[in-house]
Amino acid sequence: MAKIVEAAKCVKCGKISYPMHFYCPSCRGTRFEPVPVEGEGRLITWTRVYALPLDYAVLYTTLGIVELDMGVRATGQLDIAEPKTGQRVRARVGKVREINGKDITGLVFGAV
Amino acid sequence: MSPPVYDWDAGEYLTSEEERMIDELEAMLRPPVLPMAPYPPKAVLLASGETMVVRQASIDEVDTMLKVIQPLSWLDRDFYDIVAARLFAELLGWKTYRVRNEYCLVGVVDGVLAGIVNGRLWDEKHGVSYHTLTLKRGLRVGSHLFASKMEHHIEYLGQDEVWVVAESPIGHRRWMIEYPLDKKFEIQHELGGAPSYVLTRETYFKAKSRLVTGTRPVSPELLASSYPLREPDLKVMLTQIEDTLEARL
């Protein structure tokens, strides 16, 4: 089970990208080192999804896009009952889904 | 001279002794029934702008319903065949007094049957949900009717819980997850099949504002428009069911 969600930091220019691309978006470098997606950020937008794939046994999941202070944006699950656009959130890593009986870990955002 | 052929259907051939015996047998076969509060009719405004009256059906409306249900028992689509066949048997059983404490609610749009739900009382505090059959699809008629059925058990029949199983994945998803129902696997639901789920008073009142709809009272004119029950056009009904609009991307 993965403990971190990795972003890619360009070895040449230091730009962090998430999700990673083959070329660095700012200098077209191709060598990266993994850095964790972590810390606090601001919730840009969110939704509660009710029409879920069959492997979900819940009424809905809450998803959001967060602009993290570390300079990347990330989509993840929200562990917030009543989210507000613009609110501060903090990232952690947790189980987000089960696919074919295998736990999938990913970003979960909680209120700060 | 040969003896007359015995005719089971013709009354005059029976002696009074024979007649008495048949009544006694019937009395043995006909179960006693618990008193059941009536379901007060309500009006639901559908997405199309049409109004659906949800009301209790009576035994003399069973024949009309059977006529509508029967062709669906051959429809291998979204479990319509199994639901129709079983509902047919349940309603026939109700009509002939072979199922105990059964009730049936119908949804009626412009006098035309739009959906049927039924169930029965296990005892005073426990209810058994039987089936939900949608005839007019794409407007969440089934969802409204299932909610009415739960409303009837908890609010009007004053029960503590209702046992529910689903035959179709759509039903399972809708009832078990949307409400959400609790597992009650120690109970074997009367329909056989999967272990039972249960709707308790507590879950019902939590879900009520989200899932139970309709306005009361229903004006006498509107209620009158739901009598007598008319059959939907078979072709329109089958087309709607085939082209079910349940799924959204």
Add this chain to the structure above:
Amino acid sequence: MRDVAIVGVGSTQFGRAQWSLLKMMCEASHDAITDAGIGERKIDAVYVGNMGAPRNNRMSGLSSGLVDRMNLYPHTVSETIENGPASGASAIKHGLHSVASGLCDLVLVCGGERMREVNNFEATEFVSFLSHRYAEYVYGVTLPALAGMFTRLYMERYGLEPKHLAMVAIKNHENGAKNRKAHVRIPITMEGILTGPDALNNNPWIAEPLRFFDCCPVSDGASAVLLAPAEMAKEFKKTPVLVAGMGQATDSQAVQDRPDPTELTAVRMAAERAFAMAKLAPKDIHVAELHDAFTILEIAESEECGFFKKGEGHKALERGETRIGGRLPINPSGGLKSRGHPVGNTGVSQIVELVLQLRGEAGDYQVPNQPRHGFAVNFGGFGNNVVATVLKRGV
């Protein structure tokens, strides 16, 4: 490069298919061939637009199957084009290229999809494979989820209200009810889906702030168009329609990656490219088919394509400008909302509908005043691969 015209169109009923995928595609193709009246001419190439056949119907190499079923071998060459929900328009683009380049004369483009062969959950699941595998999909992101997040931002920024979304749905259902081939032919009312006492139960959440009637249905359907060089177009039975311009553009796969997630850059660029090729401007368009997989998309696309200023699309909608009979009728066929959205087919069916409008053959949902220029947007992924088309009556 040669000018290319559409000389024949055909389409099946949308909804839940009574036929196999190949049979649907054959029927639509046969309609297009008959519509054109190709006589003894041979079809040089077949392009098929499809997204889910290998998964949903356990068929790959769909175009070879179609060529076989229609006895077009060995003369005809064929390919299947998969470009998500923009597969249909992409297939037409390939058809355009092969005719324009002079490699082929008569080209059949068929978009077909049979999604109802699998259940709803699998259909939602397979479409959600379009999202970014690691940054989106694993979180349970579906297309409605992306649309929901997009809608919330859009509403907050431009002052859209739920009633505007409902107005798109009501308009398109009203149009679709007149289209004999549409999937959902149920007119809906504002009271029934938004303001009435039971509305929120009739119209439950799919992905907040999007509700049931904000999302297109899962449909089966096939459509086909027949392309020919413009100089040959007069040899066929029907009024030819020129493919005046086609443009395509791409965007980041993950929506979060876009500098401004409310901008549909690929839509804007695809439209600009199509207009540039056609030497026309948004004001010249008389009828449009936009990719309203979600109600918000019709509004957002109408702005990105230049029909209305950014943030003004919903005002035009309020004024009734996008209804049949309005200044710019959008989705007179019912759009994806009502006509249906067989994903790989949609791009082709949009073009079929526009051709009917430009020829004046749309019947009950015909746009008045003999429209001359039509426009379509076929939106792939959540805006990461978009194809726009400008059509012009006559050659």
